[in-house]
Amino acid sequence: MFFKTNWLPRLTSRNCLLYKSLFIKNSFIRSSSSSSSSQSNHNESNNESLLLKEIVKQIQFTGPLTVNDYMRLALTHPKYGFYMRQDVFGEKGHFITSPEISQIFGELIAIWIMYQWQQYSNGRQLDIIELGPGRGTLSADIARSMAQFNQTRQSLNDFHLHLIEISPFLQSIQHRNLCDNEKYIIDNNNRKSSKTKYGQSIHWYQSIDQLNQSKRQSNRFPIFIANEFFDAFPIHKFIKNSKQQKWNELLIDYDEQNRRLRWIQARNETPMLKLLSLNGHFDRYSSSNIEHIEYSPTIFVTIDKIIDYIEQQSIENDNNDDISGCILICDYGFDDDNKDNHQKDRDTFRAYYQHKQCDPLLNPGMADLTADVDFASIRHHVLNRPKRMLNKMIHCFGAIEQRQFLSQMGIGFRLKQLLQQQQSFNNNQHPDNKNYSNIQKELISSARILMDEMEMGIRFKFMAIFIGNEKIKIEKPVGFLANE
Incomplete structure (x- = not known):
């Protein structure tokens, strides 16, 4: 039966x-x-705060991060990375x-x-x-x-x-x-x-x-x-500007006023955007309605x-x-x-904490x-x-x-x-x-x-x-x- x-x-x-x-x-x-x-809530809070501080310092020193760089830090930082310190x-x-x-x-x-x-x-x-x-x-x-x-x-x-x-x-x-x-x-x-x-x-x-x-x-x-x-694996995220009909890379910046990470669009062509444009990567999506892709x-x-x-x-x-x-x-x-x-939008970047989906820009190092x-x-x-x-x-x-x-x-x-x-x-x-x-x-x-x-x-x-x-x-x- x-x-x-x-x-x-x-x-x-x-x-x-x-x-x-x-x-x-x-x-x-x-x-x-x-x-x-498992880590105690106190230790988790400390780890998150320390990694966030490092991320903020890097943004202040070098400018907004690509999603690729953000994921590397959050997942594999030698001391505070998600995969490096816990089961x-x-x-x-x-x-x-x-x-x-x-x-x-x-x-x-x-x-x-x-x-x-x-x-x-x-x-x-x-x-x-x-x-x-x-x-x-x-x-x-x-x-x-x-x-x-x-x-x-x-x-x-x-x-x-x-x-x-x-x-x-x-x-x-x-x-x-x-x-x-x-x-x-x-x-x-x-x-x-x-x-x-x-x-x-x-x-x-x-x-x-x-x-x-x-x-x-x-x-x-x-x-x-x-x-x-x-x-x-770390990704780069790109969004199509519908008015200008061109692709921009999405970056992660720090909002000083609200003290949290936020999404922004790059003002200029990033190195990865230039590389993919030269390779014709975006041509695959020229005839589709897709406005958001990851690479x-x-x-x-x-x-x-x-x-x-x-x-x-x-x-x-x-x-x-x-x-x-x-x-x-x-x-x-x-x-x-x-x-x-073929017609699905490719915005799949997400985070999981204790089997629940959460904001990927919150608590870096604490979520997958x-x-x-x-x-x-x-x-x-x-x-x-x-x-x-x-x-x-x-x-x-x-x-x-x-x-x-x-x-x-x-x-x-x-x-x-x-x-x-x-x-x-x-x-x-x-x-x-x-x-x-x-x-x-x-x-x-x-x-x-x-x-x-x-x-x-x-x-x-x-x-x-x-x-x-x-x-x-x-x-x-x-x-x-x-x-x-």
Whole structure:
């Protein structure tokens, strides 16, 4: 009776074998409870005041800030930045990501990784690199799933997990959640390494640059995972002056009289406005009614660094004729190449504090700042990217809705397994326990949140990017078989 809902899919024959090897013997049901540290109201007020003072001083010294500079300060200031000093994830934090909602999400990502590794690695060992891993929940679910795969695929024994995390505070939480009491070592490049509770090697880096500078092992197949990563990247905001029919950049100034930050339009062309005008970026919106757009150059710089890493890995491995690696992106955003989204205005910059939306100019450093990811721009960028390595080609799939991706990966099948395992466990071990029905309801509710169009099912999108030889034909990967 639990499966007469419109979002529960059928399991396809294509992923049946992987499910059997991973889940038939795996009755693990992750606890939904999570621990979280929090700052006192007094400390939060002090932190906010100190960061605001620094922002005001910078405005007074150099002039109004771009949104890009404001976001960098508010999110990653070494002492007062939102991500640098607190556990912001989970029910006790400020927002909940998909892996925190349901263990099934991470298990399905592990299935997807296994498909790509089996099909394209040509015997190379697997490297999984997660960007912005939060509390490490997704990586933990992937590592646990990979340990289950090891029972039938011994070649996974040399699987390595790499975490790109700028926050030392979050690095410590990730280490605790992934490694238990296993100590870590620090090399000469300030890179931390340890072992997960499942026995896999795990490494931490503060940036993709540090990953690029690290000594690479030979014969590796890298897969990058970016789940709710790019939405926190700094953006520039532009508004069209309807009278003059020209674009101006929106800036953040300080109102001395009211003692608060405020929005203003730049009086002159800013450097980013000039750059985008020269590149013809605004031409995309010349025939539309859109009067407000956002642009994040850091996203494209980061994706270029990832692709460079994958290409260089291929050159060093002497695997120029193979698929070099891939990237899987999951984030909330829009795709302007989809006609249904083309007329929407692009004013998506917002803030969240304790699961509630708030003014992004209030309490800098105390709230998460975010903006929708422009998947169409990502696709245009990677497909028109100059070839930097011989014969390397970029293949891009998506963006598709999260509910489509998870449906094809078999979310309904895995949910049914967990419900049956929970019921069987209670019948055999605790027949008088009446609480198991609450656990079943929680499993169903968490899956519904991931899939329902009123929750995350449509709002979140998936995109996959493959890097390989231009002579290799890549079919749509599993999860992306629906019409794009």
